[in-house]
Amino acid sequence: MMDGSMEPGLLLIPGPVPLPRQVREELAKPAAPHYGDAWVKAHSETREMLRYTWSAPDAHVFPIAGPGHAALEAIGYTFLRPGDRIVVVSNGFFGDRTHEVLLTHRVKADLVSSPWGSAPDLAALRTALKTPAKAVVVVHNETSTGVTNSLDPIVEAAHAADAIVIVDAVSSLGGLPLPFAKLGIDAGFSASQKCIAAPAGIAPVAVSRSLWESTDPKSVEGWYLNLYTWDRYEREWGDWHPTPTTISSNLFYAFHRALKLLREEGLEARFARHAKVAARLRAGLAELGFRPVGPSAILSNTVGCFSPPPGVDPARLVRRLKDEHDIYISGGLGPLRGKTIRVGTMGTQADPESIDWLLKAVRASV
Structure with a gap:
């Protein structure tokens, strides 16, 4: 198996994912200062690794302390204004949630x-x-349905209409190809506990230079979720305290370590691993009569959403896997609740042995 903690069971929900041993070691260390030479070095390396992960060498990047929703709100506060018209593209729970938040x-x-x-x-x-x-x-x-939305035509349509593009990459950054700069994405956000395989609590943000430079910092309301606040501390306090507030040192160093593991593996190898394991999951479940919710051309390689064969109750299957096999998967969301199961293949979950263990347990349970 991948070197993630499988205690107290095999965690195959759509995030958080099992943490690699090296990441757990960072969490177990004594608390360290959130400033000083070691912190400045780790913060600088983290920002550089985030640019690599976003495939955005010239972007402004920020490791915001908070959940993915904090990053969405930070982008909203920094670049949107009351009365602005926006268009939210939705084909699932989290598209609808984004609309609700904004x-x-x-x-x-x-x-x-x-x-x-x-x-x-x-x-x-x-x-x-x-x-x-x-x-x-x-x-x-879209984590609720297990489909990946092609960004190219959306970016093309938006830019043709002089609209910026904001991308929720919570369950794709580090697991699916996401060429931020090449696509021309203007702002994106993610979360540490998914494909990056770090603890929850850090929300990576990327902003294009064009959007950054076209925005008047004085027009931004708020302080903590104002990205220009984060930028100002990086510039003015960067030699000793490059973040505006205290961030858990253990959490930050664990995130930093997870990014180093990602960089060592390499994006292309990581994408290939996710694709291979997702295909293994789909093929194995298909043999047992499960059907993915979406068409094959757009199925996600980081989370699968499946309808079970007739006579199999999804909620009962989720419970049996937990109670009898110590394996954790998720049920459906919204209108798919009680009708589907969802399985994560992100980060440490993208491991053939883990998927084979799951398939063996499902076979014994249906």
Whole structure:
């Protein structure tokens, strides 16, 4: 198996994922100062590794202390203004959640929806963009349905209408190809506990230079979730205290270590590993009568969502796997609750032996 902790069981939910031994070692160390030479070095290395992970060598990157939603709100506060019109592309739970969150920022958020498990409705998006919009917001990898949304046509449509593109990469960064700079993404955010295989609590943010330089910092409300605050501390206090507030040293060094492991493996090798293991999971479950929710062309390599064969109750299967085999998977969300199972193949989960263990247990349980 991958070198992740399998105690108290095999964790195959769609994040968090089992932590590699080296990452757990960082968490177990005594608390260290959140400033000083060692901290500055680790912070600088973390930012450089984030640029590598985002495939964005010139982007402004920030390891925000908080969940992925904190990063979404930071982008909202920093680059959107009350009254701005935005278009949210949704084909699942987290697209709808993004719409819900951004509405609280007092923007005019129009929703371009398509059925859960299907691809985004590009025709409807282009129609929506005939009315001027500040931004298009899209979830790259929809964890609720196990589908990956192609970003190229969405970015093309948005930029043709002079709208920026904000991407939720929570369950894709570090596991799926995401060429931030090449695609022309303007802002993106993720979370540490998914494909990066670090503890929850750090939310990576990337912002293009063009968006950064076209925004007036004085127009931004708020302090902690204002990315220009983070930038100011990096510039003015960077030689000893490059973050605006105290961040758990154990958490940050664990995140730093997870990024080093990612860099050592290499993005292309990591993407190939995720693809191979996801295909193994799909093939194994197909033999048992399970069907993925989405069409094959858009199925995710970091999380799978499956409808069980007739006579198999998803909630009962989830319970049996936990109680009888010490394996944790998830049930469905929203309208798929009680109808599907979801399995993570992210980070340490993208391991053939772990998937074979799961398939053996499912075979014994259905």
